[in-house]
Amino acid sequence: MKVLVINSGSSSIKYQLFDMTDKTVLAAGLLERIGESASRLTHHSRNEQGEMAKIVKTQAVANHQAGFQLIGAVLNESGAVRDSGELYCIGHRVVHGGEKFREPTLINREVIETIRQLIPLAPLHNPPNLLGIEVALAAAPQVPQVAVFDTAFHQSIRPWAFRYALPQNLYEDHQVRRYGFHGTSHCYVAKQAARHLNRPLDSLNLITLHLGNGASVTAIENGRSIDTSMGMTPLEGLIMGTRSGDIDPAIIFYLGSQVGYALDEVESLLNKQSGLKGICGVNDMREIGQRADKEDKAAKLAIEMYCYRIKKYIGAYYAALGRVDALVFTGGIGENAAAIRSRCCEGLSRLSIEIDEDENNIQSKAIHEIQRVKMAVKILAIPTNEELEIAEQTVERIKAGS
Ligand code: ADP
Numbered sequence: 001m002k003v004l005v006i007n008s009g010s011s012s013i014k015y016q017l018f019d020m021t022d023k024t025v026l027a028a029g030l031l032e033r034i035g036e037s038a039s040r041l042t043h044h045s046r047n048e049q050g051e052m053a054k055i056v057k058t059q060a061v062a063n064h065q066a067g068f069q070l071i072g073a074v075l076n077e078s079g080a081v082r083d084s085g086e087l088y089c090i091g092h093r094v095v096h097g098g099e100k101f102r103e104p105t106l107i108n109r110e111v112i113e114t115i116r117q118l119i120p121l122a123p124l125h126n127p128p129n130l131l132g133i134e135v136a137l138a139a140a141p142q143v144p145q146v147a148v149f150d151t152a153f154h155q156s157i158r159p160w161a162f163r164y165a166l167p168q169n170l171y172e173d174h175q176v177r178r179y180g181f182h183g184t185s186h187c188y189v190a191k192q193a194a195r196h197l198n199r200p201l202d203s204l205n206l207i208t209l210h211l212g213n214g215a216s217v218t219a220i221e222n223g224r225s226i227d228t229s230m231g232m233t234p235l236e237g238l239i240m241g242t243r244s245g246d247i248d249p250a251i252i253f254y255l256g257s258q259v260g261y262a263l264d265e266v267e268s269l270l271n272k273q274s275g276l277k278g279i280c281g282v283n284d285m286r287e288i289g290q291r292a293d294k295e296d297k298a299a300k301l302a303i304e305m306y307c308y309r310i311k312k313y314i315g316a317y318y319a320a321l322g323r324v325d326a327l328v329f330t331g332g333i334g335e336n337a338a339a340i341r342s343r344c345c346e347g348l349s350r351l352s353i354e355i356d357e358d359e360n361n362i363q364s365k366a367i368h369e370i371q372r373v374k375m376a377v378k379i380l381a382i383p384t385n386e387e388l389e390i391a392e393q394t395v396e397r398i399k400a401g402s
Pocket of ligand 1: 211212213241283284285286331332333336337338
């Protein structure tokens with residue numbers, strides 16, 4: 001059962017092809033720099049010996065349509081998909097589903113129009129997601145396609161946690177509220193945690209920390225999201241690679257009236273020049289760690305600020321949940337950076353959160369339990385797999401029928 005997952009961004013298309021009978025990856029690829037003279041497609045797929053073989057194509061790819069044609073040709077050339085009729089279904093990542101989409105949704109014209117109406121909420125993300133959907137539908141009209149939304153998992157959040165303390169009409173007329181993102185990842189690691197702990201997900205209270213370039217934390221009560229750190233946009237919450245996360249909103253007025261920034265410059269500053277990069281000049285946590293080891297003050301401060309912010313959210317969500325069964329670390333930093341995990345949990349033993357350093361320092365690609373024995377709160381490092389989650393949700397949606 002071949003299932004293709006597509007993540008179509010503004011200048012790139014990522015894809016993975018799964019055999020969902022055993023959940024193996026048959027092919028995966030990334031087309032970058034669409035619209036530039038030297039676009040690059042890096043494709044991996046399983047050859048007849050079962051090994052992953054690599055194909056690289058560097059050529060001009062003018063637009064997403066040409067991009068999908070190239071991906072189709074490479075899927076064919078590598079033998080991964082000879083004909084689109086081999087596909088059971090296609091799953092598309094869509095960033096913003098607003099309040100309209102609480103579940104993975106079978107794509108038809110009406111759904112496309114609704115996603116289009118949500119563009120003002122995600123002007124950078126929803127247009128290229130839509131483009132991916134349109135081009136894939138045109139190329140494979142007979143294959144059922146499903147949209148899986150980053151926001152959907154958080155639609156269980158109740159008004160006291162999703163509303164901002166702003167006039168009601170801004171919510172009712174302009175959809176100003178917290179939506180949350182990374183839902184597919186939070187959902188995936190929550191299910192993995194339940195499987196690992198051998199407990200039903202709907203009996204578990206979790207705090208899941210997705211720490212990648214973007215970062216967010218979610219409070220999960222009985223398997224459902226009840227709060228999350230990203231807000232109406234992915235800018236709110238934790239300190240990220242280049243995003244500030246929480247700041248006093250009055251800083252924006254100060255930057256405008258006293259420092260001379262235009263509104264679009266402030267937007268770019270907060271999204272692209274802030275976070276870890278703003279504090280110490282680089283946004284890659286590995287490099288920041290290396291600099292901190294050499295006593296670079298800015299890098300050390302960046303790590304302290306990063307972990308302190310996370311710790312504050314752990315405390316807040318502990319209070320929101322009342323009982324926490326497990327803390328879950330995921331994303332490039334959450335899965336790999338033992339020192340960061342350790343610092344985020346420092347001083348929390350009264351909350352029954354304490355890391356076993358020996359366990360924490362074991363490098364592992366598998367689910368990994370790292371709390372001290374006897375601590376009531378399990379601490380897990382779980383590799384995320386958003387593409388597999390999209391594939392699973394897509395198949396479930398198709399099987400559920402229309
Ligand atoms: P994205 O959000 O783009 O998918 P990732 O989840 O891959 O990003 O996370 C990228 C971050 O993970 C980078 O800051 C990178 O430095 C960090 N990272 C990856 N491996 C390690 C490691 N071994 N130690 C520390 N940080 C790591």
